[in-house]
Amino acid sequence: MRRSSDFCKASLYTSCLMGEEIHAQLTAFLSRRPIGRVHSIFENGINLAMEDELIFVGTTKNGRVPFGIHMGQESVRRLRFYVRCNDEVVARTPDMLQFCHPQYPVTLDLSRATSFHYEIRAYHYSSFLDLFHVDTLMATCLTWGVPTGLDVEWNRFLANDYRPDDRQYATIQHAEQLLDALLSGEVRAIAAPLRYFLGRGPGLTPSGDDFLIGLLAVHRLTGAFHPAFLTILRHILETEAITTDVSKAYLLHALDGRFSDKVTRVLNAMVMRNVSYFQTRLLLLLQTGHSSGIDTVFGIANAIMALRRYKHVRTSCDCIGGQRHFAATPRSNL
Structure with missing residues (x-):
């Protein structure tokens, strides 16, 4: 050596x-x-x-x-x-x-x-119905109450209570645009909202990047997003100085399926029937860092809400992110 x-x-x-x-x-x-x-x-x-x-x-x-x-x-x-x-x-x-x-x-x-070594056990997921704790996730976030690092308030977010002149509206809009593109296969619409979140916020791991970690974790479990998500995000990270070195490293690990044990355990608990175990793991993640855990959960919640909107697409034999894509039905409220 x-x-x-x-x-x-x-x-x-x-x-x-x-x-x-x-x-x-x-x-x-x-x-x-x-x-x-x-x-x-x-x-x-x-x-x-x-x-x-x-x-x-x-x-x-x-x-x-x-x-x-x-x-x-x-x-x-x-x-x-x-x-x-x-x-x-x-x-x-x-x-x-x-x-x-x-x-x-x-x-x-x-x-x-x-x-x-921790890994998200994707083999336990075949359809949206395998996510046993969607309502518990939303209720826990609502009770937690602490705003995200992107200044999004959980009560208003979950109630869809934002107007175009609200300060946080742009964040909600970009999140919805990104997830709709990822689930409908509109590849050309992916890059712009990705760049909106990359590097957004202060600190070694900006809040926008933690949000993307949450999306990547859900994708690792479900395989639900168009594969261009990973390709475009990796290209941006490797060719542009768009975020911090530390955050770039975590995002690249996430692109390769490597997450912290706190994130991994929340996603694995989503497909286990033990609600108290899931809630314990979720709370541990929410408590992580100044706002990193909250921002990661915000990404997880957004991704799961989007899957609920598009859940008719995913069955045990359909793969959104793979060979087959379908047009979305009209969006519905939670």
Whole structure:
């Protein structure tokens, strides 16, 4: 494995931290791309840039994330103390990361970390009738009450109580335009509303991007959207500087079917009959981050409401997103 030219210039004293959990695909990835840098540092962890891929190292406060390495709060505090942005990082072996701070080098030992992998179980879904908790989803969001990061209020959204002169009307309109295009197969109408949401809002993961994560999660479960959704979104992300590096990484993972455990468990619980389990998982997602969880649930809710409008299209032998598409019937209220 190749090392950087100044790898051995660090102090002989090295602090060692133990990783507790690691994404199942990450060890193989580190063996292929062993050299990177500290990309960003924040309260719950740090991001590493290993060439063109971001790796999160931190707590599980916001869930177990794709390409994540997780450990306790005290270990994360120590790591944040020792590292600086742009410090070099070298995978000495696939389960040993060296942070090359000139005075305070740190080793992250992954040899005893538990491997994790979460997947949305699409094989449990064959039609809209398999989504057992649609009403519970909407009722929980209504009770939750906290507006989305896009300033959409749940009570007005669920009651369809918006007028063209309302500040949030544009968000609702673009969401409906996007979902109608995805479900009716109007490919030329997909890109414009996608760009409306990409990068919209402040923070490392803007609210508009979290909304799209919710749509992608529903698509992963149902396969209901036109495949151009994935193609167009990937092309925009790979060719345009339209959102943050962190959010781009999460969206690309979602395009490949990788989501946090919190998102994955909500979607899997939708096709399980245990309503209390679903509600518990939904509440855990709603509590995630400042508004990331709420915005992701907003995407899930929009996608499921759209499926309800188009539910006549999907049967056990029809695939919206695949070979067959049908014109929509007139839209109906919830």
